Amino acid sequence: MDIGKIQEELERLVPTGIVKSHESLKPHVFTQMGGRADILASPSTYEEIQAIVTYAAEQGITLTILGNGSNVIIRDGGVRGIVLHTSGLSGISVEHDVIIAQCGAQFIETSRFALEHKLAGLEFACGIPGTVGGALYMNAGAYGGEVADVLQSALVVDKSGAMAVLEGDELKWGYRSSVFSSGDYLILEARFALKPGNYDEIKASMDKLTEMRESKQPLEYPSCGSVFKRPPGRYAGQLIQESGLQGTRIGGAEVSKKHAGFIINADNATASDYIGLIQHVRETVKDKFGIELETEVKIIGEEL
Template identity: 50%
Template sequence: MIEKMKELLVGIDIRHNEPLKKYTYTKVGGPADYLAFPRNRYELSRIVKFANTYNIPWLVLGNASNLIVRDGGIRGFVIMFDRLNTITLNGYTIEAEAGANLIETTKVAQFHSLTGFEFAAGIPGSVGGAVFMNAGAYGGEIAHVLVSAQVMTKEGDIRTIETRDMQFGYRHSVLQETGEIVISAKFALKPGDYTMITQEMHRLNHLRALKQPLEYPSCGSVFKRPLGNFAGQLIMEAGLKGHRIGGVEVSQKHAGFMVNVADGSARDYEDLIEDVINKVEVSSGITLEPEVRIIGDIEKES
């Protein structure tokens, strides 16, 4: 298969048996059979159609921020969008490719004195991942600014989805059901005052730095917010701040986060998540629901 791949996907950066922990925010994750870095939509389409023709599974990782890749890694193709990262401006509309860094996209809005994107000034990850999960913070979310997204279907075709058809909800979009992947997204912003935009971005980033354990590898916010409560508060009330399994612990700074403090594994993350869910349920009667995506194999077959 590798020889066929070299023949039909010539010119595309594809790495065999590549450890994914080199690329994830958690610093965990086993190897991908084939890790691909397409430079444009043409290369992406070639990879997807090749994989479909030869019945090879494939998925897109984006920037792998709100995500845990299991220690066994991922079979088939893992596609990373690092090089699909162009950001353009047309009037008050920003169009960003899926691999564009979300924080950098908000800086483009700031530079051009466009308001509406301040809420995302400190959210890690890619534009594609942000649309996929309707990322949000401090009262704002992607659904508030998105106009439309170009997506690639499982067959490798490209179509446009308008915001009204995205079925946005709390950390949810229709893409989680369809399996389509974001290629680019358009955001409608409004003219604003540069100084006020900058001050708001600095304020939110300051709040984030005060509250969140940015100094350690993590998967971001682990749990969805329970109705009428806060996950971090419930975890803290259960006495679980600093609770540790293996190399991963509940953050001392914010109990809603789990941080990799000592070369932890994906199994450590999963065991800690399960333990926290069980103990919070005993403590409060509330069952926490993970927000983080967990993908891949527990162990790689030999």
């Protein structure tokens, strides 16, 4: 792959400065680890996204979407092809009782925007650190709420670069999954249908959820958030705790002593440390309880 040629061709399609080569991805993920992108493209308009998506499809180049990297582990060898970083699309607006948020908007900020406009329904999102695009991708949820409860529709781009609106049954909601999990679409914006509410009541609910999150989660360390999906009838963190794994380390990665469902970057961990510890946790829980833990975090890229 001629990275220089790809950069040159992309720079004919989008403004100068949007495309960089051999860019470190560490600053773009919560775990603060991982390798480099061959090409990192950071568009700020839907037209720029369409141009990049169309180019990648025409040239047969792998395209990887990256939001703010809150639930992603990037392997130490980095990511081949083009990484499309959505942080430049962060607009949030309101129409009547509908919040419209671009894919790179922070989900937490979207919930605060709803509060400011006295709209209820996004309180559960007040502690979810990902972007709106990431939240739709995995049907993010917490404290009894999830994206599927409030999403009205999504504006997307398909692999050919064509725009479309998806709604209703087309969204294919599941537990921590959606139609977007297939990788066939790139989310541009989401429309959340909310309900008028009382400011003080909405804020009180958000304050309570924020306090619960801060008291239980190891927010003082870099991490990818909750590592594992909840197995049927159980909680992953409880299984890990009962397996005696809290405080277990591989390299600089550690199973949090504060919340067993989190693996933290305690001391300059590599992605290999992190992934190795995930596998150790899965094997230990399987041996003790006969339960296969499924990862919620997305692992991308190549080994060194």
